[in-house]
Amino acid sequence: MWTCPKCGRTFKKQGQNHYCGDAPQTVEEYITSQPEEVRQFLRDIRAAIRAALPEAEERIAWSMPTFWKQYNIIHFAASKNHVGLYPGPEAVREFAERLEGYKTSKGTIQLPYNRPVPVELISDLARWCYETGNHP
Numbered sequence: 552m553w554t555c556p557k558c559g560r561t562f563k564k565q566g567q568n569h570y571c572g573d574a575p576q577t578v579e580e581y582i583t584s585q586p587e588e589v590r591q592f593l594r595d596i597r598a599a600i601r602a603a604l605p606e607a608e609e610r611i612a613w614s615m616p617t618f619w620k621q622y623n624i625i626h627f628a629a630s631k632n633h634v635g636l637y638p639g640p641e642a643v644r645e646f647a648e649r650l651e652g653y654k655t656s657k658g659t660i661q662l663p664y665n666r667p668v669p670v671e672l673i674s675d676l677a678r679w680c681y682e683t684g685n686h687p
Contacts, residue, residue, distance in 0.1 A: 568630050578609045578616040585629045588664075595668040596627050596634060603674035604681055624681045633661040638676045641685035646676060658687055 558571035640658035
């Protein structure tokens, strides 16, 4: 077991990524709380989803940026080496061919920081999740 020296929470994995302190209240607060080197990556993902779903509301759910319109449509969250995009398991199956080269599991897509943000793919995923009602 590992205890975070900042917040005192205990985790199974040493150095586990988590959010210390109070959960962010807005997506912008979430982004600005992340390391500077990943903020633009997060802003690019946010912009791709906003462009695809201009009427969706941004909110924080499970301490992650979430786009919502009658239900949670899609989430994303920063990790040490990638951003996790959470469109749900149906979306991962539907977009399997386009997701080749990305690590996926149980409705999650890992977007590594060392690759360009796949803006068109993210937009298409977000629209598909909203239009089909398949969501995380």
